[in-house]
Amino acid sequence: xxxxxxxxxxxxxxxAIGRDRPTTAFxxxxxxxxxxxxxxxxxxERLRDDYALxxxxxxxxxxxxxxxxxxxxxxxxxxxxxxQPAHVSDHLAWSVSDGRYLDDLLPLPYTxxxxxxxxxxxxxxxxxxxxxxxxxxPSSYLAFTHSTxxxxxxxxxxxxxxxxxxxxDANNLxxxxxxxxxxxxxxxxxxxxxxxxxxxxxxxxxxxxxxAPILIDDHxxxxxxxVWSLFGEIVARLGPRPTLIEWDADIxxxxxxxxxxxxxxxxxxxxxRGHARAA
Amino acid sequence: xxxxxxxxxxxxxxxxxxxxxxxxxxxVGDSIPAxxxxxxxxxxxxxxxxxxxxxxxSTVRQLVGEGFFRAMARAxxxxxxxxxxxxSEYGQEFADFVERYEPARDLPYLADVARLDWALNLAFHSPxxxxxxxxxxxxxxxxxxxxxxxxxxAGTTVIRSIYPLDRIWATCRPDAPAxxxxxDEADARLLVFRRRDDAGFVAVSEAEAAFLQSLAAGACLEExxxxxxxxxxxxxxxxxxxxxLDLGVFAAMQHQVWNDSVMGxxxxxxxxxxFAAPHDKSP
Numbered sequence: 001x002x003x004x005x006x007x008x009x010x011x012x013x014x015x016a017i018g019r020d021r022p023t024t025a026f027x028x029x030x031x032x033x034x035x036x037x038x039x040x041x042x043x044x045e046r047l048r049d050d051y052a053l054x055x056x057x058x059x060x061x062x063x064x065x066x067x068x069x070x071x072x073x074x075x076x077x078x079x080x081x082x083x084q085p086a087h088v089s090d091h092l093a094w095s096v097s098d099g100r101y102l103d104d105l106l107p108l109p110y111t112x113x114x115x116x117x118x119x120x121x122x123x124x125x126x127x128x129x130x131x132x133x134x135x136x137x138p139s140s141y142l143a144f145t146h147s148t149x150x151x152x153x154x155x156x157x158x159x160x161x162x163x164x165x166x167x168x169d170a171n172n173l174x175x176x177x178x179x180x181x182x183x184x185x186x187x188x189x190x191x192x193x194x195x196x197x198x199x200x201x202x203x204x205x206x207x208x209x210x211x212a213p214i215l216i217d218d219h220x221x222x223x224x225x226x227v228w229s230l231f232g233e234i235v236a237r238l239g240p241r242p243t244l245i246e247w248d249a250d251i252x253x254x255x256x257x258x259x260x261x262x263x264x265x266x267x268x269x270x271x272x273r274g275h276a277r278a279a
Numbered sequence: 280x281x282x283x284x285x286x287x288x289x290x291x292x293x294x295x296x297x298x299x300x301x302x303x304x305x306x307v308g309d310s311i312p313a314x315x316x317x318x319x320x321x322x323x324x325x326x327x328x329x330x331x332x333x334x335x336x337s338t339v340r341q342l343v344g345e346g347f348f349r350a351m352a353r354a355x356x357x358x359x360x361x362x363x364x365x366x367s368e369y370g371q372e373f374a375d376f377v378e379r380y381e382p383a384r385d386l387p388y389l390a391d392v393a394r395l396d397w398a399l400n401l402a403f404h405s406p407x408x409x410x411x412x413x414x415x416x417x418x419x420x421x422x423x424x425x426x427x428x429x430x431x432x433a434g435t436t437v438i439r440s441i442y443p444l445d446r447i448w449a450t451c452r453p454d455a456p457a458x459x460x461x462x463d464e465a466d467a468r469l470l471v472f473r474r475r476d477d478a479g480f481v482a483v484s485e486a487e488a489a490f491l492q493s494l495a496a497g498a499c500l501e502e503x504x505x506x507x508x509x510x511x512x513x514x515x516x517x518x519x520x521x522x523x524l525d526l527g528v529f530a531a532m533q534h535q536v537w538n539d540s541v542m543g544x545x546x547x548x549x550x551x552x553x554f555a556a557p558h559d560k561s562p
Contacts, residue, residue, distance in 0.1 A: 097290070103361065143306070209315040
């Protein structure tokens with residue numbers, strides 16, 4: 001099976017990747033780091049012919065009741081036009097309220113009202129870009145008392161109404177399941193397999209919240225054992241998809257990232273065979 | 280039940296102020312109380328914005344250390360949230376904030392270091408548009424040169440300080456040997472500009488700084504030279520012009536507006552207020 005795992009392209013590795021051109025299924029960038037001109041953007045443009053790219057946005061605030069920031073959307077559209085990436089995605093979350101950017105992926109109540117707002121924003125994004133985008137399940141630290149839908153119900157319905165893809169982050173699912181006391185396997189049951197376009201993998205850490213453990217999705221370490229197990233279950237059930245290794249803080253040597261990607265490829269090769277047999 | 284817009288406003292108010300009264304009742308609490316769950320987001324917001332500021336103002340961070348910088352960043356963030364998600368464009372007001380920040384009053388040069396960091400950040404995030412070359416100038420009749428305007432390339436700026444900013448900056452590089460800087464040893468005039476793979480600066484003379492600032496404000500070459508001569512009667516225009524051409528700080532012809540007489544005086548490539556205000560030496 002051809003490799004499906006890609007890595008995040010981060011500033012410390014830009015020169016080495018430009019020089020050595022390591023083999024990887026794709027390179028991912030955060031849209032917001034490349035909206036202004038810079039030598040880094042020029043370096044990414046030089047890689048465009050040799051690598052499939054994934055543009056992962058973190059600031060579109062698809063859950064904002066205020067709607068999308070059209071000025072920001074125009075800059076993202078311009079970047080996507082320049083780079084022609086294979087994948088475009090952002091999160092089921094919000095970060096903008098009343099013109100202030102709250103640099104976080106903030107949680108949404110899963111209500112009919114929020115469903116209408118997210119669907120409208122995702123549809124506007126796809127219309128502006130002229131292409132499908134994928135919506136990623138977030139890492140959750142809290143739930144709202146007035147939520148009436150489960151997260152998979154909410155994601156499925158946004159995908160059905162807007163035609164967007166779903167990006168399934170195995171680490172986020174594991175973090176959410178631990179923090180909100182959910183069963184990740186039951187969570188997976190509710191997801192429409194055909195809408196899933198991409199997988200993400202990352203490391204998390206365990207913190208203390210008033211004496212109880214809480215998992216923090218910090219993208220600062222290797223993928224944890226339980227997340228590899230869950231990823232194997234996901235691939236066995238849903239089949240292989242392009243898979244990203246995310247590492248955004250305490251960034252390691254490039255070889256470590258490539259090794260994590262090779263681990264993901266091994267899981268996909270192993271479980272993907274099982275999936276093929278089951279299909 | 281709060282409508283989504285009101286919930287988001289209440290959450291934003293909590294994240295900024297730390298007062299959870301408007302939001303905590305909407306959050307599920309169990310073995311982890313709702314307030315503890317909310318704190319994760321408040322902590323994340325401040326930590327991630329402080330990290331962004333530490334990246335942009337890396338020399339300031341190096342000078343004051345992690346703990347001092349984080350506290351200063353937290354105080355800045357409380358009144359200066361970003362208005363959009365491109366964090367390389369966040370922190371324009373930071374240098375002025377540092378100048379007023381009471382715990383940093385014993386570090387009077389710190390705000391100028393922040394201005395240098397910000398200028399380097401702006402230069403880094405500027406396009407690599409073609410630069411003016413000596414060959415380009417051969418197409419302009421020599422008698423017309425004095426009345427021409429020459430625009431500085433995007434991201435090019437002059438930073439002035441009464442402190443030896445370049446020496447301070449050099450001691451903060453990761454591989455710099457331990458060194459001390461005499462704050463009275465020299466004032467600084469630094470020309471900051473985008474290079475091919477990064478942003479950098481060179482020291483310029485008072486006359487060169489006057490020349491550059493004059494051109495930036497839209498003056499023609501002759502007016503720029505007069506400003507330079509006023510600063511230093513021994514100013515050598517041809518030497519300076521050749522040096523600046525070589526550094527690549529002028530925008531190429533196609534990025535210039537040459538027909539002043541038809542179009543009127545073109546706007547400067549960047550606004551004069553992007554310069555740090557000159558500081559007077561204290562008596």
